[in-house]
Amino acid sequence: MPKFRGVKRWATILSALFLSSILLAACDQNTPSILNPKGPVAAKEAGLFWFILVVATIVFVVVEGMLIYSIVRFRERPNSPAPRQIHGNNTIEMIWTIVPSLFLFAVLIGTIYTMFNLSDISGQGRTLQITVVGHQWWWEFDYTNDGIVTADELVVPVGTVIHTTLESQNVIHSFWIPQITGKTDVVPGHSNDKLFKADTIGTYRGICTEFCGLQHAHMSFLLVVKSQSEYISWLHNQQQAAQTPTSGAALAGYKLFTGSGGCVSCHGIVGVNLNSSDLQHLTAKYGGITPVGPNLTHFATRTSIAGLVLSWNPQSCVVSTDSSGNAVIQNQSACGLYQWLHDPQGVKPGNDMQIRQLSDTEVAELVAYLEALN
Amino acid sequence: MATRTIAEGISLTRRKRFSETYIGDWIMTIDHKKLGIMYIVTAFFFFLVGGVEALLVRTQLAVPNGNILSAVQYNQVFTMHGTTMIFLFVMPMLTGFGNYIVPLMIGARDMAFPRLNAFGYWVVLFGGLFLNVSFLFGQAPNAGWFSYAPLTELTSSCGINAVVCTPGLNMDFWALGILMLGVSSIAGSLNFVATILRLRAPGMTINRMPLFAWMTLVTSFLLLFSLPSVTAAAILLLLDRHLGTHFYQASAGGDPLLWQHLFWSFGHPEVYILILPAFGIISEVLPVFSRKPIFGYTFIAWSGVAIGFLSFTVWAHHMFAVGLPLVAQAFFATSTTLIAIPTAVKIFNWIATVYGGKIRFNVAMLFALGFIAMFLIGGLNGAALAVVPFDYQVTDTYFVVAHLHYVLFGGTVFGIFAGIYYWFPKMSGRKLNEGLGKWQFWLMLIGVNLTFFPMHILGLLGMPRRVYTYAGNLGWNELNLLATIGAFIIAVAIMVFLWNFIVTLRSGEKAGSDPWDAYTLEWDTSSPPKAYNFEVIPTVRSRRPFYDKKNPEIADWKTATH
Numbered sequence: 003m004p005k006f007r008g009v010k011r012w013a014t015i016l017s018a019l020f021l022s023s024i025l026l027a028a029c030d031q032n033t034p035s036i037l038n039p040k041g042p043v044a045a046k047e048a049g050l051f052w053f054i055l056v057v058a059t060i061v062f063v064v065v066e067g068m069l070i071y072s073i074v075r076f077r078e079r080p081n082s083p084a085p086r087q088i089h090g091n092n093t094i095e096m097i098w099t100i101v102p103s104l105f106l107f108a109v110l111i112g113t114i115y116t117m118f119n120l121s122d123i124s125g126q127g128r129t130l131q132i133t134v135v136g137h138q139w140w141w142e143f144d145y146t147n148d149g150i151v152t153a154d155e156l157v158v159p160v161g162t163v164i165h166t167t168l169e170s171q172n173v174i175h176s177f178w179i180p181q182i183t184g185k186t187d188v189v190p191g192h193s194n195d196k197l198f199k200a201d202t203i204g205t206y207r208g209i210c211t212e213f214c215g216l217q218h219a220h221m222s223f224l225l226v227v228k229s230q231s232e233y234i235s236w237l238h239n240q241q242q243a244a245q246t247p248t249s250g251a252a253l254a255g256y257k258l259f260t261g262s263g264g265c266v267s268c269h270g271i272v273g274v275n276l277n278s279s280d281l282q283h284l285t286a287k288y289g290g291i292t293p294v295g296p297n298l299t300h301f302a303t304r305t306s307i308a309g310l311v312l313s314w315n316p317q318s319c320v321v322s323t324d325s326s327g328n329a330v331i332q333n334q335s336a337c338g339l340y341q342w343l344h345d346p347q348g349v350k351p352g353n354d355m356q357i358r359q360l361s362d363t364e365v366a367e368l369v370a371y372l373e374a375l376n
Numbered sequence: 377m378a379t380r381t382i383a384e385g386i387s388l389t390r391r392k393r394f395s396e397t398y399i400g401d402w403i404m405t406i407d408h409k410k411l412g413i414m415y416i417v418t419a420f421f422f423f424l425v426g427g428v429e430a431l432l433v434r435t436q437l438a439v440p441n442g443n444i445l446s447a448v449q450y451n452q453v454f455t456m457h458g459t460t461m462i463f464l465f466v467m468p469m470l471t472g473f474g475n476y477i478v479p480l481m482i483g484a485r486d487m488a489f490p491r492l493n494a495f496g497y498w499v500v501l502f503g504g505l506f507l508n509v510s511f512l513f514g515q516a517p518n519a520g521w522f523s524y525a526p527l528t529e530l531t532s533s534c535g536i537n538a539v540v541c542t543p544g545l546n547m548d549f550w551a552l553g554i555l556m557l558g559v560s561s562i563a564g565s566l567n568f569v570a571t572i573l574r575l576r577a578p579g580m581t582i583n584r585m586p587l588f589a590w591m592t593l594v595t596s597f598l599l600l601f602s603l604p605s606v607t608a609a610a611i612l613l614l615l616d617r618h619l620g621t622h623f624y625q626a627s628a629g630g631d632p633l634l635w636q637h638l639f640w641s642f643g644h645p646e647v648y649i650l651i652l653p654a655f656g657i658i659s660e661v662l663p664v665f666s667r668k669p670i671f672g673y674t675f676i677a678w679s680g681v682a683i684g685f686l687s688f689t690v691w692a693h694h695m696f697a698v699g700l701p702l703v704a705q706a707f708f709a710t711s712t713t714l715i716a717i718p719t720a721v722k723i724f725n726w727i728a729t730v731y732g733g734k735i736r737f738n739v740a741m742l743f744a745l746g747f748i749a750m751f752l753i754g755g756l757n758g759a760a761l762a763v764v765p766f767d768y769q770v771t772d773t774y775f776v777v778a779h780l781h782y783v784l785f786g787g788t789v790f791g792i793f794a795g796i797y798y799w800f801p802k803m804s805g806r807k808l809n810e811g812l813g814k815w816q817f818w819l820m821l822i823g824v825n826l827t828f829f830p831m832h833i834l835g836l837l838g839m840p841r842r843v844y845t846y847a848g849n850l851g852w853n854e855l856n857l858l859a860t861i862g863a864f865i866i867a868v869a870i871m872v873f874l875w876n877f878i879v880t881l882r883s884g885e886k887a888g889s890d891p892w893d894a895y896t897l898e899w900d901t902s903s904p905p906k907a908y909n910f911e912v913i914p915t916v917r918s919r920r921p922f923y924d925k926k927n928p929e930i931a932d933w934k935t936a937t938h
Contacts, residue, residue, distance in 0.1 A: 073735060090672040191627070207850075216448065
């Protein structure tokens, strides 16, 4: 049938296109693909996917095959006879009720088995307890037993079981790290628990997947998986109070931060307007002393801003002094933090950071201060 | 001056009543056929509105960091796309077919309650306009067609932090619109139930009723039992927003999950409300163009009933990620697996209907066959979503967008076009152009797969739903572009249809009363039928009364046992 040859070629081209795009994307380091799992929970979930794919492909080929065969074989031709007027056949009905049921129940058994075993994971060392708080539109991570709080970056040691408790005081969010674990919703009034573990050192994208308002698209975070020893040194550093700068643009930035900039009305820094004890069990005190915005005590150790809208690293934001002695940022367009402080509502419309327009000098001074918060 | 009779004199001098003018006739009508056409035309108008919204969404997402729409606009557009397509396109369209076809099919002269029928139509029209007027205020609904509380609440915290909730009129438009449309659906459903149970022609037992009437009956019961739940939910939402109650507010002792349970215990039967009538259309079209009776009538009818019952037991499969107890999740995974069985049975019966036939590839048949091929994909990826741990990964991603569009576009919309091509001659007296129809079908088939197949992969690659933009370094760019190209191919197909519609109304081939050599009673009267439908109500002796009439020697009632 020459008529179908073209269709076949197109089908080949299209399927090649689809497959290659999967493979390409799977190779891309940034892609948060569930088919490239880096922990036992996501691995079980991905395993189920391949199982379903096989079952579904068999069903698809058989049923579409039957359909296409019937269409081609029984198309009207000049000499086709009048068809027999068959109304049904109970035996056949029983067969095609039972056979798909068997397929479906095989899948169901796999489903229920995996479901009850999904959180059955063990790792090295003690379980790390973290309370995850969903804000509009950023994530706060409260290391319950360690007295530290981070924003938009969840840093964990490799191979350790992470026990998260998910909480929200505003709307429903959903916590998802595709390469590590499937979603659990973050529902006001319901504390959901979630266990997972990362097996490979690296940085993985986390995504909010429940529609949570205007900037739902910009509520991602990073899971940073460090070796055990690097994690310990990171933790010790995070537990220190921030250093107050003594000179230069950073000092000016500090004054701006605590003074006319008004930053401290929303942001907390341990050693400035927070005591380290303020961070103990932060979520229990929620609505009390907790500032509206992220804790910035060690802001310079982060790599992103505002739910991963902008990336940030101190090297790309070099602050120097111009001829008249004012602080300036050398390359404004490369500096994510400059763009953010210059126009937070332009970068992420509707977010809570509604501040007065800062001059370029003020922004440079704040950047210098924030760079010093390492 | 010519002489006139007295009667002529009176008719010339008397001012025409409003209901005698062309426009007035349509506005005042209580004829099920005119109301059916009005439903269909209105629904098609909203299909175009929802389609433009879909194109806006796809244009925005064609490339990363798209800036055709702002976040504010995008959230309104995607919300109204879903709301419009479900409540203002598919539901009125299927109600329109039911209105026009069911009384004819069962040999009735009209619906049981013609005035209630007219009331239902006008409420849909004004409900739809009411929802869309919100765009003029710049405050269209903006929290998704599912409108999860507490995002949709208006709380005291709005004052401190304006973004926690939806302070504008947006969700008021949505909640009130849904209440209005619910009133219409309840009126329509009552009418269908009464019509189908009470007005069948002599001899047409329930077991001889055409399958489209069966599916309309099941759908009507689903609406009657599921709408109260969303009505209650919407009223509680309005109370929370305006009268200071706290049904959905955790901080005041309410529960956000109450909304989800109430919404989805309507929302899942709703999914079947959107597909069952399309099952019915397919079950009419396939036999006529295969020149065979439907295979396994009883199994198709009762699997529809089984789907109807089971559809009330699966709602929480929309909520696997909310943290329900595992045992509850296992229950909903099981019920979802069960509902796949009657669905599979239907697909096999349709294929068996085609098998052994003498298939004519008219456009109606192409769409019906396309329906089976596409709906199968929607069924398979739907069954995959019942695999709970896999669902944790792909729920609220583009995988689900792929699934629901294979069901509702590849399924329902193909079914609707099969119905349009099949019944258009009955409604207008003219046949839609087959050549243009084939162009439309193939463009749509390609467009649907190009748009929605890549979305499976996007979901697997971690792309969430309902995002107005995405970064360019995540490996999602090519597939999104492909989906957008597909969406515009679909748009071209719809343009071809509109052209076909205009051409046919002007100069289409005259159809006669029975252009397809069909089997059911609606073809046993003129095209279009007179206001009274049948000069003599036919007597029915089998499931294919018109086939019997045309083939008295081999009539079904002589050879078959029903």
